[in-house]
Amino acid sequence: MSRSVMANVYSRPVMEGSTSVGWVSTAVGGYCTIPSMTTQITFLAGLYVRLAIARVRGRMRYRVGFLLMILGVFVANTFEFVALLVLFGQVRLLGGWNSHEVALLWGMSQMSFAIAEAFGHGFEGLAPQVRSGEFDQVLVRPLPVFFQVFASDFQAQRIGRFLQGATAVWFSRSDPASLPWQASNWTMVTFAVTAGAVIFFATFVLGGAWALRVVDGQELMNTFTYGGTTLASYPLDLFSDPIRRAATWVLPLAFVNYFPALALLGRVAPDGILPFGLSPITLALSAPIVALMYLGIAVVVWDRSVMRYQGTGT
Amino acid sequence: MRIYPELARRAWQRQRAYGTANLAGLFTNSFFGYIRVVPLIAAFASRPYISGYDRDVAITWNWLVQSLITIVALWGWWEVALTIRSGEVAIDLARPIHYLGYWLARDVGRAAYATVYRFIPILIVGQLISGLRWPEVPWLTWPAFVCSLILALLTSFAWRFLLNLGAFWLTDYRAIASLGLVATTFLSGFLVPLAFFPPTIRSILEALPFAAIIQTPATVFLERAEGIDLALLLSQQLGWAIVMLGVAHWGAQVATRRVTVQGG
Numbered sequence: 312m313s314r315s316v317m318a319n320v321y322s323r324p325v326m327e328g329s330t331s332v333g334w335v336s337t338a339v340g341g342y343c344t345i346p347s348m349t350t351q352i353t354f355l356a357g358l359y360v361r362l363a364i365a366r367v368r369g370r371m372r373y374r375v376g377f378l379l380m381i382l383g384v385f386v387a388n389t390f391e392f393v394a395l396l397v398l399f400g401q402v403r404l405l406g407g408w409n410s411h412e413v414a415l416l417w418g419m420s421q422m423s424f425a426i427a428e429a430f431g432h433g434f435e436g437l438a439p440q441v442r443s444g445e446f447d448q449v450l451v452r453p454l455p456v457f458f459q460v461f462a463s464d465f466q467a468q469r470i471g472r473f474l475q476g477a478t479a480v481w482f483s484r485s486d487p488a489s490l491p492w493q494a495s496n497w498t499m500v501t502f503a504v505t506a507g508a509v510i511f512f513a514t515f516v517l518g519g520a521w522a523l524r525v526v527d528g529q530e531l532m533n534t535f536t537y538g539g540t541t542l543a544s545y546p547l548d549l550f551s552d553p554i555r556r557a558a559t560w561v562l563p564l565a566f567v568n569y570f571p572a573l574a575l576l577g578r579v580a581p582d583g584i585l586p587f588g589l590s591p592i593t594l595a596l597s598a599p600i601v602a603l604m605y606l607g608i609a610v611v612v613w614d615r616s617v618m619r620y621q622g623t624g625t
Numbered sequence: 626m627r628i629y630p631e632l633a634r635r636a637w638q639r640q641r642a643y644g645t646a647n648l649a650g651l652f653t654n655s656f657f658g659y660i661r662v663v664p665l666i667a668a669f670a671s672r673p674y675i676s677g678y679d680r681d682v683a684i685t686w687n688w689l690v691q692s693l694i695t696i697v698a699l700w701g702w703w704e705v706a707l708t709i710r711s712g713e714v715a716i717d718l719a720r721p722i723h724y725l726g727y728w729l730a731r732d733v734g735r736a737a738y739a740t741v742y743r744f745i746p747i748l749i750v751g752q753l754i755s756g757l758r759w760p761e762v763p764w765l766t767w768p769a770f771v772c773s774l775i776l777a778l779l780t781s782f783a784w785r786f787l788l789n790l791g792a793f794w795l796t797d798y799r800a801i802a803s804l805g806l807v808a809t810t811f812l813s814g815f816l817v818p819l820a821f822f823p824p825t826i827r828s829i830l831e832a833l834p835f836a837a838i839i840q841t842p843a844t845v846f847l848e849r850a851e852g853i854d855l856a857l858l859l860s861q862q863l864g865w866a867i868v869m870l871g872v873a874h875w876g877a878q879v880a881t882r883r884v885t886v887q888g889g
Contacts, residue, residue, distance in 0.1 A: 379800035387807040396670055401675045401821055406667040527645035534656045542660050542852035549663050 355458055363465040370467065377468060384471030388421060391478055397460045406549040411486035412576055413546065414452030414479045419500065419568035420543040421476030423507025424536075431512045433463040434519030437537070438529040441522055447622055456617050457610070460519060489576075496575055499595060507543075509602035513609035514539060514562060520609070520616035526623055535562060543567050548581050559586055566601045570594035628722055629730040636734025640742075647742055650695070654743065655750045658691040662755055676820040681758040682847050688751025689843050690815050695743035696736050696774065697781035697838050699810055704731075705789035706798065718881055725786070725870075725877050732782045740774075748860070758847070766848055769855060773842040776862045780837045783869035784809065786877070792879040814840030820849075834865040 370377045395417070399410035408416075428435075437460065440446040449459050480500070484492065518532035525531075539562055547555055547569040558564040573580050573591035585594060640647070665687055669680040675736035678686065679818045680876060694700065705728060708714045751757050760766035788805045810816055812835035819830045819840045830836060844850055850858045 376800050379804070383800050383804045386804060390807060390811040391816060393666075394811060397821050398664070400823065402668045402671055404671060405664050406670070418878045525645075527643070527649065529649065530646060530653050531649035534653045538653065538656050538660060541657065545660070545664050549667050618865065 342376065346553055355455075358454075359458075359465075363467075364460045366465045367467045380468040381471040384468060388472050388475035389478075391477065392417060406546055408546045409486075411483045411489065412572070412578070413544075414483035415576065416481060416546060416568050416572050417544045418476040418479030418481075419504055419507065419572065420540050422473050422477065422504045423476075423567050424511050424540040425471075425473035425476060425482075426504070426508035427511030427515060428472065429466045429469040430461070430508075431515030432466045432469075433460045434515040434522075435532075436464060437519045437522040438526060442526050442623055446523075446620075446623065450617075450620070457613060459516050492575075499571055499575060503566075503568060503571035503595060503598055506598035506602040508569055509599075509606050510563055511536065511540065513602070513606040516606070516609040516613050520613040523616040523620050528611050539564055543569070548584055559584075563601050563605055566598040571598065630637050631725060632727065632730035633734035633737065636731040637738045640735055640738035646738070651743060651746055651821075654691055654695065655754075657749060658688050658747060659754055661691070662687045662751075663793075666755075676818070677849065678818060678847075680758075682849075683725060684749075684755045685758040685847060686818055686843055688748060688755065688757060688847055690839055692747035692751070693777070693839055693842060694810075694815060695747075697777055698732075698785065699781070699806060699813070699815065699838070701806055702732075703786050703799070703802075704728075705786060706792035706802070709789075709792040714790045724881065725874050728786060729779075729782055733778070736778050760846065760848060762848065764881065766846065769859065770842060770846045773845045773859060773862060776859070776866045777838050777842045779866040780834055780862070780869050782805060783866070783873040784834070784838070786873045787869075790873075790876050790880045791819040793883050809835050809838065812836070813838045814843065818843070834869055837862045837865040 314520075329468045392414075395413065396410060399405070399413075403409060405413060420474055433576065437446065440449075452459060483489075514535055518536060521532055542550070542554070542558065543564045547558055547565055555565075558569075559566075570585075570591050572578070578591075580591065585591065589597075643834060644751070662684055665683050666680065668675065669683065672886050673679060675683070683687065705714075708717060717727065720727065748757065760770075785806075788802040795801070812830055812833060814830070819827055819836060822830060841858060844858065
C-alpha cells in the first residue's frame, strides 16, 4: 500500500515541473540547471512533508496498533530506566554521579536518539532492500538518492522514546537539592538535544552507507546507533580512556549530552577528558558546529558509497 | 521419531547461512556487555556487597546474561507468527507431526547454534575484558547449569510461542507481543539482577515464570543457591517449564481449531 502512495507523490510534482528534467540522482543535493537551489530545497521539503504526512496517515489507519507501538517504545525505555533506578536504590552514587544527574544524561540521550530515529529510519532499514535488489529502483528514479532514502520512512511512533527521555529529564529536575534552572538552561538543553539528534542522524546515514557496501553488517551498525545512545546514557567519565576518546573524536557522543550536562550541573570533569582543555560551556555551545561537521562527513561518505554501489546481483 | 532431531539439525544449518550476521551480532553483544558492565563496576566502588553479590559475581552476572539472551532469543522471534500471516501455517498443520514439537525441535537447533557461536564466545570476551568468576564446585555447578539452561530454553520457547499465537486473533498482535518480550527482559532479571530489587518486589518476581528464563540459570552458574536451595530452585524451574509448555500446547490446539473455522 505504501508503495502506491509513494509513487503518487513522486510522480506528480516532477511532471508539473517538467522543466526540472536535469536531476542528477546520485548526488545528495542533486543539481538541476534550471530551478535555483532554493526552489529545489523548497520542492524537496514540501515533498518530504507530504510523504511524512502520508506515512502517519497510513499508520493511523491501524490506530490501535500505532498507539500500542508508541506505548511499547515508551514502556521499553521506561523498563531500562527503572532498572537503572533499581541499581541506584542500592548505591547513592555511580562514579560520583547521583541518580538525578544520570537521569539528565539519560533523558537527553534518549530524546536526541528518538528524533534521529524518526527521521533516519530509512537509512537503518536499507540492508534488506539492498539484499533484495529493491534499492536499485531507487537509483533510477528522478530524485536525489539521499532524499529518497531519507523520505522513505518517517517514524512518528518514535515519540514514545522521546517522551520517556523527557520524563527522565523531568525526574532529574525533581531533585530537591538542585538549583532552579533559568530559561538559558532550558535553551541549552534544547540546543544539545537538537545537535545530538543531528549526530545520531549522521550515524544512521553512515550506517546506510555501510549497508550499501556490506550487506550482512546490519547488526554491527546497531553497536554505533543503539550502542551509542546506551553509552551516552551513562557518565562518560566512567569509561576507559580509549572509549572516552572515541566518543569525543570519532563518534562525537560526548557533545550529545556529556559536555552540556557538565555545564548544566556545574560539575568538574576529570583531567584530560575535555578536548583542548576547553570549558564545558564552550564545548556545549560548539555542539551544533560539531554536529554539522559530522553530518557533512556522513553525507560525503554516503555519496561515495552510492557511486561505488554494485548491487548484490539479486 | 527421527524427524525431530533432523528438524533441529536443519535449523542449526539454516543459522550457519548467516555467518557474517552472526559475527556482527557477536560484536554488538560484546559491546553492550562492556557498556553495561562499566556502571555496574562503578556501583561497587562505594560498597563491597549488594544483596549478597560482590563485584566479581556482578561482573560475571553481566556477561552471563548478555550471552544467555541469544540462547533464549529474548530480542524477538516471530517465525510462527510469520507463517500464520503468510498462510504457510496450513502446510505446517497438514504435516503428520506434532505442531508444537515441530517448532520446539527447530528452536532447539537454533539455540544449539547460539550456544556454540554466541554464548561461549561472549563468555570468552567477558573473561578477556573483565575476568569472570568461574564455578568453584565445577562437578556440581556445570551439570546443574546445563539442566537449568535447557529448562530456561523450554520456558522461553513456550512463552515466545504463546506470544506468536496472538497472530491467530489479532492483526496488531506484533505491538502487544513485543511489549510482552520487552517486559520479559525486565522481569527475567536481564536488565538488573532480581536480587537488587526491594524485598517484596523481589520475591514476587522470583516466583514468576520469567525468572526461570534468565535469573535462574544465572543464579545456578554464580552458585548463589546451594544444596536444598539449588534443588528447590531447579524444581521450581522444571515446574514452570512443564506448565508453560502445557499452556502453549493447549493454546496451539485452541488456535489451530480457529484456522479450520476460517478455512485457513
